[in-house]
Amino acid sequence: MKIVIITQNDPFYVSKNLQYLISVLPDHSKIVGCVVADVSPFGKKESFIKKAIKTYDVFGFGFFIHYSIKFLKSFLDRKTNIFRVLKDNCIPIIHLDSPINEKKSVDRIKLFEPDLLISILGNQIFKTPIIELASNGCLNLHTALLPKYRGLMPTFWVMKNKETTTGVSVFFVNKGIDSGPIIVQKEVEIGNKTQEELIILTKRIGMDAIAESVDLIYKKEVQLIENDDSKKTYFTFPTKEDVQEFRNNGKKFF
Secondary structure (H helix, E strand, O other), X not given: OEEEEEEEOOOOOHHHHHHHHHHHOOOOOEEEEEEEEOOOOOOOOOOHXXXXXXXXXXXXXXXXXXXXXXXXXXXXXXXXXXXXXXXXXXXXXXXXXXXXXXXXXHHHHHOOOOOEEEEOOOOOOOOHHHXXXXXXXXXXXXXXXXXXXXXXXXXXXXXXXXXXXXEEEEEEXXXXXXXXXXXXXXXXXXXXXXXXXXXXXXXXXXXXXXXXXXXXXXXOOOOOEOOOHHHOOEEOOOOHHHHHHHHHOOOOOO
């Protein structure tokens, strides 16, 4: 089964997790191309600079410096360079000159004849031409137990709300946000983890869940789990008050 990955040039988590996913994918499946969008954390309605300023304002100096240093170090570490990972694994980069939903982009991806699309930290909302491009659909990973904690930064919100468990969900993308039918879910104990530790853990478990989903799709053994809208919760970018409550609850970012 031929797979096209859709992701972004994230300096923190994507490269190492993509390398791991490549190592655990079933033998019957192969990544034949990868779309790499410009990095844009927390969605793409604002520029990276504006998001950086907002991050500083909401999360504070220590958080901003910690991730700024990690960002700078990423330029020196080949393991955090997604283009190096793709080159090392002989995976072609699919260059797009327009937004992913435009016909020119859709036609470019079609040239790779994918059986399945997989979005990993994708930062654009997909429309019908992308959702229906591959014969086996389009998958996405969300690091929460859907339908709860749809939206942005689920690891922050589960900790801020003093949940004891969270998890990962791999689902078929539809026209909604994190609302498609679920293929695989795995539960995770939060314990005393920092948010950074929880992010690293859930993303790694998420790669295993993606590999499992791919295998189920190939073998036609998928048993869908309902992503019930009536039970959903949805979260966006936190406020200063949310961050203060997170800290008041004894939670740590790193």
